[in-house]
Amino acid sequence: MFTPRVLTSFIASAALAYAASSNALSYSLTDKVQSSGSTPNSGIELHLEDNIGTTVAARMLALETLRQEAISVEGESKLVFGVDVNEAASGTEKAETQAVALDSVRLDITMADGTVYNLTEFSTLTKSLLATGNNGAETRQDYYTLLGSAGSNSITGSVFKDKFDSTLTVPIPEAIDFTQAVEATLHIDFLDVNNKLGDPEAFYDFSNGFEDLALLDDADARYLDNVAKGVISNGDDPSQEPISSGAPMVISLRDNQVPYVEWLGYPSSTGYYLVGYEDLFPDLGDYDFNDLTVAYRVEVGLDLNSQVTQIRGEAILITRGAAYSHDWHLRLGIKSGNGKITESWYQPEEYEFGVRGRQVGETTTRNFNNASQIDLRAFADTKAIFPAPEGCKFTNTPVCDTYVQGPKYIFNITFNSPIDMDSLSAAPFDPYLYVLNTDQEIHLINQTLATQRTAMGYEKSQNEAKGTTSFVDENGFPFAMMLASPWMPPIEGYSMEVSYPDFTPYVETRGASKKDWYIRPDGTKVHPSERFTWQW
Amino acid sequence: MRLKLLFAAILAGSMIACGGGGTETTTIVTPDKTTPDTTAPDTTNPSITEIEVPQDFDFSNFQTLPLTFTVPGDLVGQIDYKIAGSWNGQLQDLYIGRGFAGQERTVDINIPTALDSVRIEYMAFDKASGTAQVKIEEVNI
Numbered sequence: 001m002f003t004p005r006v007l008t009s010f011i012a013s014a015a016l017a018y019a020a021s022s023n024a025l026s027y028s029l030t031d032k033v034q035s036s037g038s039t040p041n042s043g044i045e046l047h048l049e050d051n052i053g054t055t056v057a058a059r060m061l062a063l064e065t066l067r068q069e070a071i072s073v074e075g076e077s078k079l080v081f082g083v084d085v086n087e088a089a090s091g092t093e094k095a096e097t098q099a100v101a102l103d104s105v106r107l108d109i110t111m112a113d114g115t116v117y118n119l120t121e122f123s124t125l126t127k128s129l130l131a132t133g134n135n136g137a138e139t140r141q142d143y144y145t146l147l148g149s150a151g152s153n154s155i156t157g158s159v160f161k162d163k164f165d166s167t168l169t170v171p172i173p174e175a176i177d178f179t180q181a182v183e184a185t186l187h188i189d190f191l192d193v194n195n196k197l198g199d200p201e202a203f204y205d206f207s208n209g210f211e212d213l214a215l216l217d218d219a220d221a222r223y224l225d226n227v228a229k230g231v232i233s234n235g236d237d238p239s240q241e242p243i244s245s246g247a248p249m250v251i252s253l254r255d256n257q258v259p260y261v262e263w264l265g266y267p268s269s270t271g272y273y274l275v276g277y278e279d280l281f282p283d284l285g286d287y288d289f290n291d292l293t294v295a296y297r298v299e300v301g302l303d304l305n306s307q308v309t310q311i312r313g314e315a316i317l318i319t320r321g322a323a324y325s326h327d328w329h330l331r332l333g334i335k336s337g338n339g340k341i342t343e344s345w346y347q348p349e350e351y352e353f354g355v356r357g358r359q360v361g362e363t364t365t366r367n368f369n370n371a372s373q374i375d376l377r378a379f380a381d382t383k384a385i386f387p388a389p390e391g392c393k394f395t396n397t398p399v400c401d402t403y404v405q406g407p408k409y410i411f412n413i414t415f416n417s418p419i420d421m422d423s424l425s426a427a428p429f430d431p432y433l434y435v436l437n438t439d440q441e442i443h444l445i446n447q448t449l450a451t452q453r454t455a456m457g458y459e460k461s462q463n464e465a466k467g468t469t470s471f472v473d474e475n476g477f478p479f480a481m482m483l484a485s486p487w488m489p490p491i492e493g494y495s496m497e498v499s500y501p502d503f504t505p506y507v508e509t510r511g512a513s514k515k516d517w518y519i520r521p522d523g524t525k526v527h528p529s530e531r532f533t534w535q536w
Numbered sequence: 537m538r539l540k541l542l543f544a545a546i547l548a549g550s551m552i553a554c555g556g557g558g559t560e561t562t563t564i565v566t567p568d569k570t571t572p573d574t575t576a577p578d579t580t581n582p583s584i585t586e587i588e589v590p591q592d593f594d595f596s597n598f599q600t601l602p603l604t605f606t607v608p609g610d611l612v613g614q615i616d617y618k619i620a621g622s623w624n625g626q627l628q629d630l631y632i633g634r635g636f637a638g639q640e641r642t643v644d645i646n647i648p649t650a651l652d653s654v655r656i657e658y659m660a661f662d663k664a665s666g667t668a669q670v671k672i673e674e675v676n677i
Contacts, residue, residue, distance in 0.1 A: 092629075129616075129659040129668050137657050140670045198620055198629040200659075248632045249616040251661050260634055266646050267598065268621070268628030304634070426600055427646035445594050476589030484597045484648040485624035497587055510590040516650035518597065 024069040024217040026082070026160045027052045027062065032210040033083075037100075037190035043108065044213065046184040052215070056182060064178035066217060073218045077172045079107070080221040081186070082164035084212040085148030085230065088356065092203045092269050094312075095150040097230040097245035100211070101130055101143045101191035101204040107170050110183035117176060123169050125225060127251040130201055131194045143191050145204055147230030147247055160220040163212070165229045167221050186213075199269060200249040231258055246301060246310070261309065262302040266427040267484075272297050272316070272535070274483040277433045279324050281442045281479045282468045287495040289481055290321035290397045292382060292433060294328055295534065300424065307418035315378045317386045317406030318534045319489045321397030325383035327434040327458075331375045331450055332413075333425030338369050339415040343376065348405040348536050355536040357408055375456045378409040381436065396532065397492040403532040428482055434461060443471045445478040487518035488526045499525035599649045601677060604642040605656055607635045608671055613662030621647050621654045630654065652677050 028051050031044040046052065046059060053059040063079065070078045087098035105122035126147055129140040148165025168188075178184065193201040216224070227235035231252065233245045244259040248269075252258045267273055273296055276289030285291070294315055301310035315330065342365050346357030368374060379385060388395045389402040396403055432450060433442040439462040441449055449469055454460050463469050472478050481496075490499035497503045502517035607615055619631040630645045647654070653676045660669040 127661065129661060129670065138670050138672055140659060140668065142661055142666070142668045196627065198627045199618060199632060200616075249618075249659065251614055251663070253663065262631070262633040264631050264643060264645075265629055267648070268630050269632065270626070271624065271628040273598070302633075421644075427644075428598060445596075476591065476593060478595050481595050482597055484650070504587050507593060507595070508588050508590070510593050511649060515597075516648075519650075 024066045025062070026217045026220045027215045028159070029213040029215065032212050033188050033190065034210055035206075037192065037206045039186065039188045043185035043187045046186060046215070047182065057179075060178045060181050060184070063181075063184060063215070066215060067172055067178060069218050077174050077176075079170050079172060080216045080218075081168040081170070082160060082214040082216045082220065082224060083146050083148070083166050083168055084163055084214075085146055085165045086150075086211050088207045088354075092199050092248060093207070094246065096233055097147060097149055097247040099126075099145050099147040099204050099230060099247060100206045101128065101145045101193060102168070103132075103143070103189040103191040104187070105168065105170065105189075106187040107172075108183070108185045108187070109176060109178075109181050111176075111181050113180075117173070119170060119172065121171050123171075123253075124166060125228075125253050126166075126231065127253065128200045128204055128249050129251075130191060130204055131197055132192055134194055134196075136194075137197050142251065143204075145250075147228075147245075147250070149229045149233075149245065158220065158223075160214055160216060161223050161227075164214055164216070164220075164224060167216065167224050188213075202270065203248050225254070228254065228258065244301075246312075260304065262304075262306075264300040264302065266298045266300070266429070268297070269299060271485060273428050273431070274318070274485060274487055275428075275431045275444075276481050276483060276489070277326075277442055278479045279322050279326060279433060279435050279442065281435070281438075281440050281471070282473070284473055284477060284479070286493055287477070287497075288321065288397075288490040288493060288499070289483075289496055290319045290489040290492065291324070292320055292322065292326055292328065293318040293489050294379075294431065296330060296378075296431060298330075298332075298427070298429060300421075302421065303418055305418070306421060308421055308424055309415055309418045311411075311413040311424075313411055315409045316534060316536070317379060317382065319397050320382050320386050320388075320395040321489075321492050322383075322394065324435050324437045325381050326379075326436060327377050328379040328382065329375055329377050329430075329432050329434060329450065329458075330411075331373055331425075331430035331432060333373050333423075333430075334419055335372055335423040336370055337415050337419045337423070338371070338417065339367070339413060341366050341368060341374065341376070342412045342414075343378075344410050346408045346410070348408070355405060357536075360407070373450075373452050373456075374413060375450055375452060375458070376411055377456075377458060378411070379407065394492060396527065396534075397489060399491055403527075405534060405536055408536070431480075433480065434458070438462070440466075440468060442479050444480050444482065445472050447471065483518055486529060488521065488529050488532070490521075490526050494525040498522070597649055598646050600644055600646045602642050602644050603654070603675065604640065605673070605675070607637055607639045607641070608658060609638045611637050611658060611660035611669055611671065612667065613660050613664070613669075615658060615660045617656060617658045619643070619645060619654055619656050621645075621651050623648050623651055647677075 047056050052062045087093050107119040109117040124144040126145045127142045128145050130143050131140045146166040190206045193205050195202040195205045232242045234240050234243050242259050244261040276293040277291050278285040279291040296315035298313040303309050344363040345360045348355045349358040389404050392400040430447045441461045502514040506514040506517040620627050620629050656673045658671040
């Protein structure tokens with residue numbers, strides 16, 4: 001009969017023999033970091049994890065084999081965990097880069113002789129300076145972070161290489177031999193950051209979950225470390241120059257220099273321009289600017305020479321108070337450039353954590369060569385894609401109990417060679433409406449016709465033929481207006497001056513007074529923001 | 537020259553009321569390019585107020601400003617910074633960049649005209665010593 005000491009000694013011998021003769025393996029873990037940002041209260045009990053082995057002894061042997069492999073290959077006694085970063089792709093977090101920050105990691109190990117180790121040292125390959133809780137920006141300190149992306153560019157055939165994103169390393173003291181342990185429990189707490197401060201906190205918050213975990217062998221861990229998902233967008237192809245994924249304020253602890261992109265947000269990285277239209281152009285209409293209202297933003301990526309390498313952005317439809325249908329375009333002047341445009345469209349879909357996008361159709365990709373303008377048709381046929389809810393006359397403009405969250409458009413432009421920032425047309429760029437019923441373009445007051453519509457594959461407008469090339473009427477009124485949040489669309493039929501009493505003095509003083517006229521609506525004549533949140 | 541507009545006159549003299557004219561259903565139809573739908577919508581409170589529009593007023597609620605700043609010289613290590621403005625009840629990030637101590641930068645920002653200041657937050661981290669530094673500057677527009 002074996003005594004425990006004899007048993008553990010036998011297992012230790014077996015472990016060394018196993019390590020010497022067998023490759024270590026990676027294991028998916030059943031428990032996850034939950035949406036609360038923590039592992040379950042009991043922790044992740046590796047000694048009970050069926051994916052690792054069928055008995056406690058077998059599971060401990062597997063952990064020891066991984067530790068021995070790390071010692072053998074890298075000269076470090078450690079366990080490496082893989083984390084599948086699974087955050088909501090909203091705000092500054094995108095499908096191509098998303099992240100969480102780590103508050104604490106603890107591995108509790110109980111040995112057969114009753115000795116307990118509480119290991120609290122850990123590391124990842126990235127950090128960021130972050131403020132926690134409700135603390136101010138001045139309190140920022142460095143924390144380890146985990147970055148990843150939604151989906152993998154390559155299919156390696158390995159669930160660990162394809163599914164998981166970042167590695168989390170826990171050093172193991174040399175004295176600990178897992179074959180002499182009876183319990184090993186992992187606790188992880190993500191950092192509760194003050195995301196009211198914008199980035200970097202907004203990027204590194206946890207907003208979704210669940211984050212899957214794995215125990216990684218050396219090959220899988222090295223692969224993930226080299227690919228650097230969420231940091232580099234093409235890390236799976238070492239033959240290419242690395243391209244930044246666009247994560248903000250990453251402190252990389254890798255030996256190699258990682259590329260970096262600066263971001264200029266128009267109007268900001270999380271805010272939106274609001275633009276409203278009167279679509280009876282060249283007639284003025286009721287001047288409620290809700291015939292179509294659109295929220296959009298544009299982010300310009302700059303390299304370290306302050307040249308533009310990438311432009312990305314998104315748009316959301318807010319109202320359609322019209323019987324006409326329209327296409328909504330965003331036109332960017334670039335003087336000259338070559339590159340690629342990627343576009344995708346989404347409809348909102350409720351799920352347990354709020355609203356997320358359900359992609360409509362395929363992501364489209366097209367190239368442009370020697371282009372002086374990029375004219376993006378973000379939304380085509382608004383009446384079809386943004387219909388009124390049942391019982392309502394229009395979409396989000398009548399007094400109506402039902403609000404509809406509008407579709408979202410996302411684009412990404414990458415340039416083959418960077419262009420000068422001066423080449424890019426000025427913000428807010430040219431958001432324009434093309435009215436399908438009248439073939440009229442409607443632009444902001446100082447913009448010109450989109451002369452390259454047909455070259456971009458769009459229908460030629462009738463503005464020139466009908467002499468409607470100015471977008472201001474004889475009394476000085478525009479047909480499209482830029483508006484700042486928290487402006488909310490007027491209820492159908494209330495003109496801007498009626499729904500916003502400070503609009504008139506703002507205009508009549510040439511903008512010298514009541515600059516923030518849009519924050520003081522007549523509450524009975526605009527849609528209440530607490531009932532209608534268009535952003536998603 | 538100051539121009540004058542009577543909204544009442546506009547409402548009486550033009551298409552009356554909402555965009556694209558009148559009655560709508562959720563049925564998707566091919567746009568009729570010859571006969572705009574001019575059925576009057578529910579315009580219960582048409583405006584009758586006068587507004588005098590100054591000549592060439594652009595109605596823009598945003599302005600573009602070149603913002604020049606110098607990265608503090610006493611920061612060490614990797615220096616990230618951001619320019620942020622506060623509106624709509626939120627701190628909004630206008631520019632996120634990276635530079636070096638003493639560097640002068642100029643960027644064009646496009647912000648609501650109602651905004652009268654922005655803040656620049658510098659975050660430095662020295663990997664060798666593990667030291668973090670944070671500096672915040674308020675800049676009046």
